[in-house]
Amino acid sequence: MDESNATCGKRLASIGLENTEANRQAYRELLVTTPGLGDYISGAILFEETLYQSTLAGKKFVDCLKEAGIAPGIKVDKGLVPLAGSNDESWCQGLDGLAARSAEYYKQGARFAKWRTVVSIPNGPSRLAVVEAAWGLARYAAISQENGLVPIVEPEILLDGEHNIDRTLAVAEEVWSEVFYQLANNNVMFEGILLKPSMVTPGAECKERVTPEVVAEYTLKMLKRRVPPAVPGIMFLSGGQSEVEATLNLNAMNQSPNPWHVSFSYARALQNTVLKTWGGNPEKVKAAQTALLIRAKANSLAQLGKYSAEGESEEAKKGMFVANYTY
C-alpha cells in the first residue's frame, strides 16, 4: 500500500475521488483497520506520508499495524528518472540522505524498506541499465541494513512487450545474477533481505499465453538458478496481473517445498476490488474490508499451495495491466 501521492491519486480518481490528503488518509485507514488482517498479512509497505498518519480517532497507523501483528515497512526510493546514454531506459533515485532517512523511519516504527527499480525488455535491456539497477539496489540494501531495516530488493522486469516467456527467463537470469553479485560486493547479509521479483511470464502483448503451471515452472527455474538458500523469502509483485491470476500463479509455485518462502507482495492485485467496493462511501467501508480479507486469505492459502479459484468474482479476474506503468 505504498503508492506515492501521485499514484494514489490515480487509484482515487478511478472511483471518482479527489486526490487530497484526507481521502488518502481515509483509504489507508480502511486498509489498516481491517479486523483480522494480521491473520493473512505479515507486513505492509507504506509511503512516507502514511508512516506519519493516524486514524481519524488519533491512533497512529503504525500502531494499528503493529497491534494486528503486521510489520510496518517504508518505501524509500524516490522514483524513476531517465537514464542518460541508455536506450530510453530508467534508473531509480533515492540514495541521497538515505541513511539519515532510514534512521528516522526506524524511529517512527518501520522495520523494513522497499526500493523498486525497473528493467524494460523492449528497450534492451542495455547492460548499463542492468548494472545501474543492481548497483542502486545493492547500495540501498547495505544502507538499510546498517540502519536496522530489512531491505526488500525489487528489480521489476516490466510486463510491457511482445516477448515470449523464454526471453523473460533469459533477462531475469541476467538481472538477478547482477543483483546478487552487487549485493555480495556491498557486503549485504542475505539472511536479512527479502526479494520482490516479477514472475517469469510472457510479455503483456505476447500472443503466446501460458498457464499458471508454466509460469510457476519458469519462475521456480529462474529462482533456483539465481537465489542462494540464505535468502529467507521471496514475495512476488503482481505487476498488472488480475487478482485471480496473481493468486493462481502463486499457488502453482507452492505445490512442493522450496528452499525459500515463496509468497506475495501485491498492491493492485490486493486492492482492486476493495477500491471499487468502497467507492469513497463511508457506509461501504465494512464491505470493502471484507473484500480485502477475501483477497488476503486467498493469497495466504496460495502461499501454502492450497488455493482454489472456485467462487471468485468476475471483478477479481479482470487484468490490470497498464502499459509503461509508473507509480
Added chain:
Amino acid sequence: MENVEDNRQALRELLFTAPDCLQYLSGVILFEETLYQQASNGKSFVEVLKEGGVIPGIKVDKGTVDLAGTDEETTTQGLDGLGARCDQYYRMGCRFAKWRAVLKIGENLPSPLAIQENAYGLARYASICQQSGLVPIVEPEILVDGEHDIEKCAAITEVVLAACYKALSDHHVLLEGTLLKPNMVTPGSKAPKVSPEVIAKYTVRTLQRTVPPAVPGIMFLSGGQSEEEATLNLNAMNQLDTKKPWTLSFSFGRALQASTLKIWSGKKANVAAAQANFLARCKANSDATLGKYAGDAKGAGADESLHVANYKY
C-alpha cells in the same frame, strides 16, 4: 616407489579393483594417462569403473602458472584446444571433467585480479565442457595454508564463490549440469583447530549464501585434512538441521588414498590389506554423506595431516 608408468598403473589398479569399493563411489576423476590404461587382465580402467557403476571423469586443466604482477598468485591453464580434447574424452567414455583453480589467503590476498581471472577460467572451461557433453566440476580451491581464522576463510570463500557464480552466469553455463568442488571452511593450517560441528556450520552457511539450489551437488575437496578429519567434517555437515538444497558429498584425493598407499608400499603382498583399508575409507565417507558415520573406520594413519604447503598436483 619410483614415479614410473607401471607403478602408477599398479596403484590405480589396486584402487579400482578393490573388492566392494566401487559401490560407494559415483564417479572417479582420472588423469589423462589413466584414461588410456588397462588393468592387468587387459580390461580398460574405464570399463572396470563402468562395470562397477562408477562414472569416469577426466582432469582437463594443464596446471597453474604464475600471474604476473601479483604476489605469487596463479591462474590455471588448459583452455587451448579444450573443446577438441573434451570431444575425445567423451568418446573414450568420460562423462564429467574437472578443472582446479587455486587461490590463497594472505595479506591483501587473494587479489581481485586473481579472483576474476580464476573465476573466468572456470567459467570458460565449464562452458566448453557442456558443449561437449561433459559435466564440469567447478573447483575454486582456496588453500588452507596460513594463520587466518575460520571467519576469514568464510569471508574469502563467499567472495570467491560469488565471483564464480557470476562468471558462470555470464558465460551461460547450465547450473543444473555442474558440480561444485569447494574447500570446506576451516581455520588456516597454522591456526588453532576447531571442531567438525563448527566447520560444518561455517561451511554450510557460506554455501547457503552463495550456491544457487539449481546446483545439484557439492563434493568437497579435502585439501590436506587428515582422512578422519575430512570424513568427520562431512558427516557433521550432513547432520546439520538447516537449508541444504544440494547434495553434500566428497571428492577426496589424498583423504581417500593416503593410508592405503602407506599400507601398500608397492608390495604385492600388501595389496589385500591396502584394499581393505581403502574400502573402510570409502564406506566411511559414504556414511558421512548421510550423516551416519560412527567414527569407526580409523585405521593407522587416518589421523595424519596430509597438508603440504603450497600444494600443486
